Amino acid sequence: MTITPDSTPPPGQDADSTNADRTGVVSAAPTADEFAERFLTSTLATAETMSVYLGERLGWYRSLADHGPLTADDLAARTATDARYAREWLEMQAAYGILEADMSGTTTTFDISPGVAEVLTDTASLNYLGALPRMFAASFGRLPELLDAYRTGGGVSWEQFGTDARESQAALNRPWFESRLAPALAGVPHLHELLSRPGAQVLDIGFGAGYSTIALARAYPDARLIGLDIDADSVQMARRNAEAAGHGDRVHFEIAGGEEAARRGPFDAAFAFECLHDMPRPVEVLTAARHALAPGAPMIVMDEAVSDEFSGPADELDKLMYGFSLFVCLPDSMSSPPSAATGTVMRPSTLRSYAEQAGFQSVEVLPIEDFAFFRVYELRTG
Known part of the structure; x- marks a missing residue:
C-alpha cells in the first residue's frame, strides 16, 4: 500500500476560491458550509478509525474472516464478547460499508470481503493497516x-x-x-x-x-x-x-x-x-x-x-x-x-x-x- 501525492485540490478549494497574499502564496478559502461539510467528513473518519481499533483488538475482524458470515450472537460467542455491543458494532460497520449485511433470512448475518479482510487482518500483506488505529x-x-x-x-x-x-x-x-x-x-x-x-x-x-x-x-x-x-x-x-x-x-x-x-x-x-x-x-x-x-x-x-x-x-x-x-x-x-x-x-x-x-x-x-x-x-x- 503506497500513498501518492494527491493531485486534486484540497476540500473547499477550486480555481475560483483561492486567495494569494503578497508573497504569491496561495491558500484555500473554503466557505463556512464547505468547511462544515469537510469537518463532518473528518469526524466520520475518526469514528471509523476507532471502530476499526475495536474490531482489531477484540478479534471481531479475524473471527469474521475465519468463520463468517456470522450473526451478532455468533460473533460474540466466538470472541467471548458481549452480544449487544457486537450487534451495534456490526451494524455500524455495515453502515460504513466495511462489512456486508445479509438481511434476507430471519436473522441478519454479517460478512467481510476478501479485500477488506486483507487490509485489516493479513499481517503479512503489504496492504495491511489493521494495526494503524492502535497508534x-x-x-x-x-x-x-x-x-x-x-x-x-x-x-x-x-x-x-x-x-x-x-x-x-x-x-x-x-x-x-x-x-x-x-x-x-x-x-x-x-x-x-x-x-x-x-x-x-x-x-x-x-x-x-x-x-x-x-x-x-x-x-x-x-x-x-x-x-x-x-x-x-x-x-x-x-x-x-x-x-x-x-x-x-x-x-x-x-x-x-x-x-x-x-x-x-x-x-x-x-x-x-x-x-x-x-x-x-x-x-x-x-x-x-x-x-x-x-x-x-x-x-x-x-x-x-x-x-x-x-x-x-x-x-x-x-x-x-x-x-x-x-x-x-x-x-x-x-x-x-x-x-x-x-x-x-x-x-x-x-x-x-x-x-x-x-x-x-x-x-x-x-x-x-x-x-x-x-x-x-x-x-x-x-
Missing part, C-alpha cells in the same frame, strides 16, 4: 499529558504511549521489512556486496521490535548484527522475535541509546530505520554512529518520504505524517530535553544538515522506490 489510540489515551506538553514545552515519551504504539509500529513495518528489504538492498550493488562479506559487522539503531534487524540477518547469513534501542520492552520483544525466527545466535539486541554506538564496532554498515526523527539528539547519534563505522563504511537512514519543503496544502503522505508528529513523534522527541524537536515531517534538507553537523561529507538518496512511506539515504564520510 492513534495510544496517543488519545494520553491526551491530558499531551495538552500539558503543548502548554509547557514538555513531552510524552514512547514508553508512556505504551504497548499499542509499540506494537502498531512494529506490525505496520513488519511486512515491508520481511518481504521488501532484502530485494531493495540487493538492488544497490555496492551496498549488497558490502553486506554479503563473510563476517560483516552491522549495526541497527532504534530497531523497535527487531524486524528490520531480523530481515537483515535473513538476507545476509554471513553477517553479525547488533541492535541498540532505549526502550526496554522493545528490546525484550525483539529478542523473542529473533529467537522465533531462528536468528538469536547472530542478532544481539541491547538496551542502549544510539549515542552509545561509538563504544561498539567497528561496523561495516549502520542502519537507522524510521527512528531518526524521533531522536531528541539526532546529531549526537549520527556522530556516534560515524565514529563506530569502519573507514569509508556507510550509514543508512530510512525515514518518511515527505515533500522537500513546506508549501501549505499538502499531499496525503505529508498530512498523515503531520498527524503522527502532532500526537506521537514530536512529543516523544521533546520528552528528553534538550531536544532537536524534529518531528515526523523531517525534510531532506533537515537530514542533510544533521549529517553534516555529525561529520558526514555526503548524503545521497538510494534508488529504492515504492518502499511504503519511506526514503532511504546513504551517509558517507568520503
